[in-house]
Amino acid sequence: MSSPDPQVRAARNQSTSSARPGARGPVVAVTGAASGVGALLTERLAASAEVRQVVAIDERRGECEAAQWQILDVRDPAIAEKLRGADVVVHLALDLDLETDAAARTAYNVRGTQTVLTAAAAAGVHRVVLCTSAMVYGALPDNELPLSEDAELRATAEATGVGDLLEIERLARRAPRAHPGLNVTVVRPAVLVGGVDTALTRYFESPRLLVVAGSRPAWQFCHVDDLCSALEYAVLEKADGELAVGCDGWLEQEEVEELSGIRRMELPSAVALGAAARLHRIGLTPSPAGDLAYTMYPWVVSGSRLHDAGWRPKHTNEEVLAELLEEVSGRHTVAGRRLGRKDATAAGAAGATVALLGAAAVVRRARKARRRL
Numbered sequence: 482m483s484s485p486d487p488q489v490r491a492a493r494n495q496s497t498s499s500a501r502p503g504a505r506g507p508v509v510a511v512t513g514a515a516s517g518v519g520a521l522l523t524e525r526l527a528a529s530a531e532v533r534q535v536v537a538i539d540e541r542r543g544e545c546e547a548a549q550w551q552i553l554d555v556r557d558p559a560i561a562e563k564l565r566g567a568d569v570v571v572h573l574a575l576d577l578d579l580e581t582d583a584a585a586r587t588a589y590n591v592r593g594t595q596t597v598l599t600a601a602a603a604a605g606v607h608r609v610v611l612c613t614s615a616m617v618y619g620a621l622p623d624n625e626l627p628l629s630e631d632a633e634l635r636a637t638a639e640a641t642g643v644g645d646l647l648e649i650e651r652l653a654r655r656a657p658r659a660h661p662g663l664n665v666t667v668v669r670p671a672v673l674v675g676g677v678d679t680a681l682t683r684y685f686e687s688p689r690l691l692v693v694a695g696s697r698p699a700w701q702f703c704h705v706d707d708l709c710s711a712l713e714y715a716v717l718e719k720a721d722g723e724l725a726v727g728c729d730g731w732l733e734q735e736e737v738e739e740l741s742g743i744r745r746m747e748l749p750s751a752v753a754l755g756a757a758a759r760l761h762r763i764g765l766t767p768s769p770a771g772d773l774a775y776t777m778y779p780w781v782v783s784g785s786r787l788h789d790a791g792w793r794p795k796h797t798n799e800e801v802l803a804e805l806l807e808e809v810s811g812r813h814t815v816a817g818r819r820l821g822r823k824d825a826t827a828a829g830a831a832g833a834t835v836a837l838l839g840a841a842a843v844v845r846r847a848r849k850a851r852r853r854l
Contacts, residue, residue, distance in 0.1 A: 510536040510567040513574030515543030555593040561600035577642040579767040590645040602660035613646040620778040627783040639771025671727030675705030680772040689746035696777035702801035703727040720790035725782035728798040
């Protein structure tokens with residue numbers, strides 16, 4: 482992700498970290514403000530004439546000089562004092578890194594969200610905006626195209642981080658009952674693109690696009706800039722409730738293959754899911770078999786609530802796919818595992834089929850080694 486224009490940044494840096502004199506609008510606290518989506522949103526809100534002040538919260542200081550920085554872990558109950566005076570909190574301090582230990586990731590994500598919701602209520606904050614993912618709807622063969630925001634959340638905890646997101650959704654539903662007067666808005670983006678690394682972006686780093694026989698994928702992307710604009714809508718109360726966000730429409734698998742120029746490798750469901758489960762179980766790949774479902778079946782969202790509020794995405798699925806392909810150019814992944822340069826050369830020459838056969842051989846060797854113990 483490129484940095485803002487130097488002149489723009491300089492103009493922002495000249496502003497004071499205190500509230501704008503005479504300015505109206507909310508005081509907004511952003512957690513996870515030093516990097517990723519949190520950093521982009523902090524910059525966006527700090528530049529907005531509709532926001533009076535931005536309080537940026539993270540374990541390290543970020544680059545936005547126009548924000549008032551508070552350095553602490555979001556799991557620290559002391560965050561309640563840092564939120565005092567804020568009207569809205571946007572909680573973006575989540576760990577969805579593929580390489581993070583799953584138990585540690587869940588402990589951070591769930592405890593952090595619990596603490597922020599409780600602290601916000603104690604500090605008199607009237608609205609908390611949470612960001613999960615459209616993955617919480619689940620990827621299922623009978624999903625409607627597209628899904629409405631009110632569609633049942635049918636995901637399971639079998640994909641990377643989805644269990645955490647479902648628990649965050651449960652906390653979001655419970656918070657207004659536990660803390661009367663606290664409103665919670667949940668924003669659910671489609672496949673996020675723009676400086677992020679997920680199992681779904683790694684799908685496009687493979688030498689062949691794995692297609693499970695009998696499946697019907699439908700691809701919908703969400704650019705991080707569009708996510709930030711949707712989060713701003715939630716902050717300014719232009720839309721509330723559960724908000725799904727993504728590009729308009731979707732791409733069929735055949736369109737993705739044509740646009741990307743990457744050929745498919747089709748495997749029977751039992752082979753693909755069985756291999757994914759075994760490779761993850763012995764630690765060869767970071768992605769559990771549940772991640773495959775999101776490349777097999779549709780989970781496209783309509784985004785009708787944001788559209789009704791006047792919001793529109795600035796990017797199309799075709800444009801975001803092109804940006805994603807440019808981002809991952811030069812990276813090589815097989816079965817969710819990113820390969821080194823030597824491995825990547827071999828994979829490029831031999832193709833994905835040989836790479837998968839090699840992975841299967843590793844599985845067999847590991848089994849034999851366990852039998853000898």
